[in-house]
Each structure stands twice: as structure tokens, then as C-alpha cells.
Amino acid sequence: MISSIQPAHRGRPGIVPGFRVPGTALPGKVHQGIVTGSQLRVAKGETLYEEGGRAAAPYMVVSGVLRVMVKAANGRDRLADLAGPGDVLATAVFDASPHAETVVAASDAVVACIDVNRTLTRVQGRQDLAASLVRQLNRSREMADDLGLPMGARICRILARVAERLGDRVEPPVKPVRLAAGGEWRHLPFSLTHDDVALLAGCARVTATRVLGELKESHVLDGHRGNYSVVPDALEAAADRYVYEVL
Numbered sequence: 532m533i534s535s536i537q538p539a540h541r542g543r544p545g546i547v548p549g550f551r552v553p554g555t556a557l558p559g560k561v562h563q564g565i566v567t568g569s570q571l572r573v574a575k576g577e578t579l580y581e582e583g584g585r586a587a588a589p590y591m592v593v594s595g596v597l598r599v600m601v602k603a604a605n606g607r608d609r610l611a612d613l614a615g616p617g618d619v620l621a622t623a624v625f626d627a628s629p630h631a632e633t634v635v636a637a638s639d640a641v642v643a644c645i646d647v648n649r650t651l652t653r654v655q656g657r658q659d660l661a662a663s664l665v666r667q668l669n670r671s672r673e674m675a676d677d678l679g680l681p682m683g684a685r686i687c688r689i690l691a692r693v694a695e696r697l698g699d700r701v702e703p704p705v706k707p708v709r710l711a712a713g714g715e716w717r718h719l720p721f722s723l724t725h726d727d728v729a730l731l732a733g734c735a736r737v738t739a740t741r742v743l744g745e746l747k748e749s750h751v752l753d754g755h756r757g758n759y760s761v762v763p764d765a766l767e768a769a770a771d772r773y774v775y776e777v778l
Contacts, residue, residue: 564655565663567591567643579634579642580621586630588644590620591663595640596697596721600633600730610730612670613637613721615697619645619663638721678733683773686732686742690752691766694719701760704753714764722757 570593573579579597580586592614599612599620611632614620620642623630650656673692677685698717729739746752751765 564650564653564657564659565591566646566649566653566656568646570641570643573597573636573640573642575636575639577636579636580630581633582631583629586621586624588647589622589624590642591645592616592618592620593641593643596637597640597642598635598637598727600635601631608730609733610727611674612667613693613697613731617663618667619660622664637723680770681773681777682732682734682738683742683745683776684770686728686734686739687746687766687770687773689728689731690746690761691763691770693723694761694763694766697721698761698763704760714762716753716760716762718760719758723759724757727757 597614600608601611603609694717698719701716701718703716725739729736751762753760
């Protein structure tokens with residue numbers, strides 16, 4: 532029961548057996564209908580929790596981006612999702628099972644423990660919690676739908692959705708790029724490496740590097756070393772071109 536977790540000492544949240552709390556505790560609050568306890572700062576690169584572990588409560592992402600890693604059938608790590616504000620993590624808590632994923636902060640982040648009992652007593656709480664979970668399930672469905680696409684199209688659609696959901700609106704980097712791409716530019720507020728793209732798309736790193744290079748030459752992506760800005764609408768159009776190339 533989340534409400535039973537009490538501060539153990541000066542600003543740190545209480546620890547229950549098998550539950551490791553990273554970062555720094557912050558005061559709790561109500562996020563729309565979802566009632567939360569203490570908020571926790573998770574530094575970039577820090578692990579929130581690991582596969583096989585157990586948590587006392589699910590988390591809601593308040594700010595920042597976290598990588599959700601799972602083991603593929605071949606035993607290799609796969610980047611299953613990028614969790615951002617409003618997403619719910621540690622959902623294995625709902626059926627009292629171990630975590631099926633490892634979650635690592637892709638940027639400095641803040642998460643909050645969800646008080647499930649108090650949230651479920653509120654009509655708005657039930658609706659908001661269900662809406663968050665449905666949104667995440669829809670993302671998984673979209674990823675599955677993309678599996679039949681050429682790899683270039685798959686990467687374009689992944690980048691477009693990530694940018695629409697997590698990207699910050701920015702001015703175009705330079706005038707020639709603005710004219711070539713058109714549409715609204717979004718900057719990804721976390722480091723997205725070629726390895727990340729490969730893990731999201733399920734391809735070799737060299738393939739991800741090739742596609743990112745092609746997108747940069749087409750002026751729908753700008754940046755380097757993981758610091759990227761993209762045009763979601765132009766990426767969707769590029770995805771269509773990759774599909775037409777194989778028809």
C-alpha cells in the first residue's frame with residue numbers, strides 16, 4: 532500500500548524490503564486525478580529499477596525521459612519504449628509480478644510513486660490512470676504495426692512519434708534546411724544515439740547510421756552525436772518514400 536511508505540529520515544522516502552529508491556525525494560502531489568506520494572529525482576544514466584525486481588508502487592513520470600529496456604528472445608537488450616511525462620512505469624505492481632523491464636534515465640528525470648488506493652477511489656483518477664496505460668499500449672501496437680515496413684520507413688515513423696510526443700518546438704536550424712523540410716521542427720530533449728535508434732527499430736547499428744545519414748541529407752533531421760532536431764511531418768513523408776522504393 533503506497534500510503535504506508537513514510538519518510539525514513541530527512542527528505543528520503545522510506546524503504547520497504549526489495550524496494551530501492553534512487554535519487555532525491557520531493558513532496559508528493561495530485562497530477563490531475565492520479566494521486567502520488569513523494570517525487571524522486573533520477574539522474575541521467577541512473578537505473579530506476581531492474582528486470583526481475585519488485586517495487587512497492589508504480590511510478591508516474593513527472594518530467595524527463597527514461598529508457599525502457601527489455602530482453603529480446605535472443606537474449607539481447609531491446610529498447611522497448613521511451614517513457615515521458617504522464618507515462619506509468621512499474622506496471623507489474625498491478626498483478627504483483629516481478630518487473631519485466633529495466634528502466635534507466637535518458638535525461639535527468641522526476642518520477643512519483645502512485646498511490647493506487649487513493650487514485651482508484653477517484654473517478655477522475657481511474658479515468659486518468661486508464662488513459663495513461665491505454666496510450667502506452669497504443670504505442671506498443673504502433674511499434675508492432677511497423678514491423679512489416681522497410682527499415683528506413685520504420686525508423687522514420689519511430690522518430691516522428693518520439694518527436695511529436697517528447698520533442699520541444701524549436702526554430703529551424705538554418706534557412707536552407709527550413710526551405711527543404713518545411714513543417715515544424717522538434718528538438719529531442721535527451722541524447723538519442725545511433726544505438727538507441729537501432730534498438731528501437733530492431734536493426735543493426737550500421738543500418739540506423741545509414742538511415743540517419745540519409746535523413747540528414749534530406750534536411751528532415753539536423754544535429755549530431757545524439758543531439759537531434761527533426762520535422763515529424765517530413766519524417767512521415769520520408770517513411771512513405773521508403774515504402775514506395777520497395778513496391
